[in-house]
Amino acid sequence: MGLTILYRLSIFFLRMLSNLLLMIIFFSSYDYQERAKIMMKFANLIDENIEELAALDAIDAGKLYHMCKALDIPSAANTLRYFAGAADKIHGNVLKPSRQFHAYTLMEPIGVVGHIIPWNFPTSMFFVKVSPCLAAGCTMVLKPAEQTPLSALFYAHLAKLAGIPDGVLNVVPGFGEIAGAAVSSHMDIDAVSFTGSTQTGRKIMEAAAKSNLKQVSLELGGKSPLIIFDDADIEKATELALIGILFNKGEVCVASSRVFVQEGIYEEFEKKLVEKAKAWVVGDNFDHNVQQGPQVDKKQFEKILSYIEHGKREGATLLTGGKTVGNKGYFIEPTIFSNIKDDMLIAQDEIFGPVLALKKFKTIEEAIKSANNTRYGLAAGIVTKNLDIVNTVSRSIRAGSIWINCYFAFEDDIPFGGYKMSGFGREYGLEALHKYLQVKSVVTPIYNSPWL
Ligand SMILES: NC(=O)C1=CN([C@@H]2O[C@H](COP(=O)(O)OP(=O)(O)OC[C@H]3O[C@@H](n4cnc5c(N)ncnc54)[C@H](OP(=O)(O)O)[C@@H]3O)[C@@H](O)[C@H]2O)C=CC1
Numbered sequence: 001m002g003l004t005i006l007y008r009l010s011i012f013f014l015r016m017l018s019n020l021l022l023m024i025i026f027f028s029s030y031d032y033q034e035r036a037k038i039m040m041k042f043a044n045l046i047d048e049n050i051e052e053l054a055a056l057d058a059i060d061a062g063k064l065y066h067m068c069k070a071l072d073i074p075s076a077a078n079t080l081r082y083f084a085g086a087a088d089k090i091h092g093n094v095l096k097p098s099r100q101f102h103a104y105t106l107m108e109p110i111g112v113v114g115h116i117i118p119w120n121f122p123t124s125m126f127f128v129k130v131s132p133c134l135a136a137g138c139t140m141v142l143k144p145a146e147q148t149p150l151s152a153l154f155y156a157h158l159a160k161l162a163g164i165p166d167g168v169l170n171v172v173p174g175f176g177e178i179a180g181a182a183v184s185s186h187m188d189i190d191a192v193s194f195t196g197s198t199q200t201g202r203k204i205m206e207a208a209a210k211s212n213l214k215q216v217s218l219e220l221g222g223k224s225p226l227i228i229f230d231d232a233d234i235e236k237a238t239e240l241a242l243i244g245i246l247f248n249k250g251e252v253c254v255a256s257s258r259v260f261v262q263e264g265i266y267e268e269f270e271k272k273l274v275e276k277a278k279a280w281v282v283g284d285n286f287d288h289n290v291q292q293g294p295q296v297d298k299k300q301f302e303k304i305l306s307y308i309e310h311g312k313r314e315g316a317t318l319l320t321g322g323k324t325v326g327n328k329g330y331f332i333e334p335t336i337f338s339n340i341k342d343d344m345l346i347a348q349d350e351i352f353g354p355v356l357a358l359k360k361f362k363t364i365e366e367a368i369k370s371a372n373n374t375r376y377g378l379a380a381g382i383v384t385k386n387l388d389i390v391n392t393v394s395r396s397i398r399a400g401s402i403w404i405n406c407y408f409a410f411e412d413d414i415p416f417g418g419y420k421m422s423g424f425g426r427e428y429g430l431e432a433l434h435k436y437l438q439v440k441s442v443v444t445p446i447y448n449s450p451w452l
């Protein structure tokens with residue numbers, strides 16, 4: 001049975017890919033402004049369907065409906081608009097003149113792209129991949145996560161209404177080990193862009209290496225530190241720390257899952273943080289007063305609970321939370337552990353849930369050392385008014401984003417991606433566009449130059 005499905009899928013992919021190769025020529029030869037116009041129309045169609053789209057992501061992923069409506073969906077439409085603006089600004093360079101040659105570069109679409117995305121931000125992940133890829137003139141196959149295929153299918157429908165030619169943007173739901181693996185190992189896919197776990201990222205890189213050496217970009221896990229210094233405004237710092245870990249029920253690759261607080265304000269900070277965590281409202285994700293919905297599925301729910309048990313066994317102090325909420329659905333209390341040691345499992349592994357590891361520190365050197373004591377390097381936050389501390393810490397932490405006196409500061413024009421085992425390649429900004437382009441050098445000999 002499994003083999004039959006695999007066989008049918010591969011035939012389906014083969015047929016689709018030969019069409020896709022033709023489509024690249026078609027879509028990339030579209031007038032740039034025409035391509036941008038279609039992308040703008042696509043963005044407007046998203047705005048017209050915000051409520052339905054927000055409901056689909058809320059149902060599929062347990063995300064807060066009002067947050068999807070206010071943030072995820074409209075900001076994805078804006079990501080499309082940002083890259084639509086870039087579509088007619090793609091150009092190569094004239095190279096420095098030499099006596100023998102005139103040369104210039106062309107920026108060409110990389111070809112057929114495979115996008116494999118996770119379930120925690122079904123809409124943001126869709127458009128963070130698709131928008132620069134469309135602007136670059138590529139064709140693509142996108143595989144949504146098995147938990148969250150609904151909004152992706154709706155977006156494929158809107159893409160058609162917007163005028164994106166058939167075959168340019170293909171959404172293929174399916175299991176990772178079948179549909180995802182088919183994308184990463186396919187000989188006719190030129191690049192794969194992945195967001196998800198480090199473990200799956202490794203498999204994708206292996207499949208790319210074993211097939212056609214397709215270009216790979218990976219946005220993987222994290223264990224991001226938030227470092228709060230003695231001069232911080234404690235009220236604001238506790239709010240930042242709480243949002244940093246509880247936003248989207250902690251199912252965020254950049255969640256501030258390790259919080260380091262300097263000893264002068266530690267006691268007061270801890271007290272305030274625990275009070276706020278206890279007041280945090282967990283429940284029905286369609287209720288406007290609720291701040292945290294259910295975890296995405298049983299597997300993720302059980303994974304988080306098992307890390308909480310680990311934390312207790314490892315000797316960390318459970319300050320608050322640690323239990324499920326109600327006896328129906330996958331709800332977990334905001335959970336804070338203190339007395340953390342850097343090598344504890346709950347300080348090293350990505351839990352992807354509402355579980356925070358809190359640690360006191362004395363000196364800036366100690367904070368930097370602890371913050372860097374991780375195999376990940378996606379993001380970090382610093383809270384202080386001292387510019388010297390900001391400059392030292394932001395240059396000392398090995399992570400792709402450093403947020404000073406803020407957190408989750410995502411913008412369409414700010415590149416985002418990992419150091420170390422958090423992956424490589426950048427989303428957002430013009431860096432993202434360049435993932436989907438390749439450089440061709442064109443060289444002409446100069447025979448009759450007066451300068452020779
Ligand atoms: N960086 C991030 O934003 C994310 C990190 N994670 C981390 O990963 C953990 C596990 O979550 P999980 O959903 O299993 O994450 P995965 O990395 O397995 O899933 C992400 C995507 O990869 C697909 N996939 C799975 N196996 C393969 C494969 N062999 N080849 C190609 N694609 C594949 C999945 O398909 P499908 O699910 O449809 O089978 C999904 O579309 C989480 O607890 C969290 O720690 C998870 C999601 C996002």
Ligand SMILES: CCCCCC/C=C/C(=O)O
Nearest residue numbers: 071072124252253254410
């Ligand atoms: C509404 C914008 C949110 C962007 C979230 C980026 C998160 C990435 C991840 O968790 O993989």
